[in-house]
Amino acid sequence: METLDYNVFAEKCVADLKILQEKFQKDYDLDWYEDWFYNQATGLLTFSTNEVKLNFKYFQVGSFSKKSDTWKWSWANDHTLDNVKETTKVIREFGQSSNFPKLIEGCFPSDEFEAWEFTAISAKIANGIGVYRPVDDEQLKIFLVLTELVDNESAQKTKDKYVECGIHEYRRRAFICQHLTTKKIVGFEEAFETYEDMELGDEDDFQAWCTKCEMERQKEDGWNDKSEAFAKIKLVCEKCYFEMKESNLGHK
Ligand SMILES: [Zn+2]
Ligand SMILES: [Zn+2]
Incomplete structure (x- = not known):
């Protein structure tokens, strides 16, 4: 050879x-x-x-x-x-x-x-x-x-999926309700089952909210102006999201 x-x-x-x-x-x-x-x-x-x-x-x-x-x-x-x-x-x-x-x-x-x-x-x-x-x-x-x-459009779409976090630098974006923190256990409801570093479809985002928001959401029969106003969804990084998940649900 x-x-x-x-x-x-x-x-x-x-x-x-x-x-x-x-x-x-x-x-x-x-x-x-x-x-x-x-x-x-x-x-x-x-x-x-x-x-x-x-x-x-x-x-x-x-x-x-x-x-x-x-x-x-x-x-x-x-x-x-x-x-x-x-x-x-x-x-x-x-x-x-x-x-x-x-x-x-x-x-x-x-x-x-x-x-x-x-x-x-x-x-x-x-x-x-x-x-x-x-x-x-x-x-x-x-x-x-x-x-x-x-x-440009595809590039922007990719860039939009990320957020600059004050603690974790540049990460994938995630959405949480205003009540979620790492300091208090308030429950952790998710749009779908997640784990860190998982692959997400183009249309998917990490989304979580607390027990109170979940009650509000059920009362309103889903997300609408009222339940959304209660949740006041905000943007965080993926790492922050999973830190909150862990502190709310205990170690995985
Ligand atoms: Zn909440
Ligand atoms: Zn972060």
Whole structure:
């Protein structure tokens, strides 16, 4: 059986990425945009100039630390959310089947050139449409592969599902009645059975209310102006929601 030489393979990927990236730049003219923003929770990278936006779905290949001169694959990074690192497991599997140690080891001494090589390999294997390195931290360089264009409406729909929490940062949104807290047991009624990190359908949201609200809701034969006024539903993050669920219902 013919074995693939790592260096030959890596060089080919870098050459292919150069062509891919030129096309990507030409197609989307990224330099025109003044701002960029990416978020692990949504998995979206957005370029913008005022109201004009351009969104891509991305995954995070890994990071290069200038401080320690080491490369770390995202799958080995506990701080990277699954949402943006799942794909890197496919790269690792490819490394295993091809016997390429650099694609299998999680963290090791490296340099920036190699970081680009890993990014090129990842773009190749995952069918990326382009790559991006956000310049936000000179000490820790993050490498992203963009996998598809996302139209503004879908991107906004995704972003709307998240909320910035003062305690837990950026999380999925959840709705609760005004009476729910972690400090008092007031009951915990839900729109449907939930558990943390569960997948939600496009139309679903975490929704919970207290026993008193449930009585009000039943009296009114469902949610209407009156029962809703009583509940005064508010927005919290998913983590807060499950903390309230736990304190109200006891440990799961
Ligand atoms: Zn309530
Ligand atoms: Zn929270």
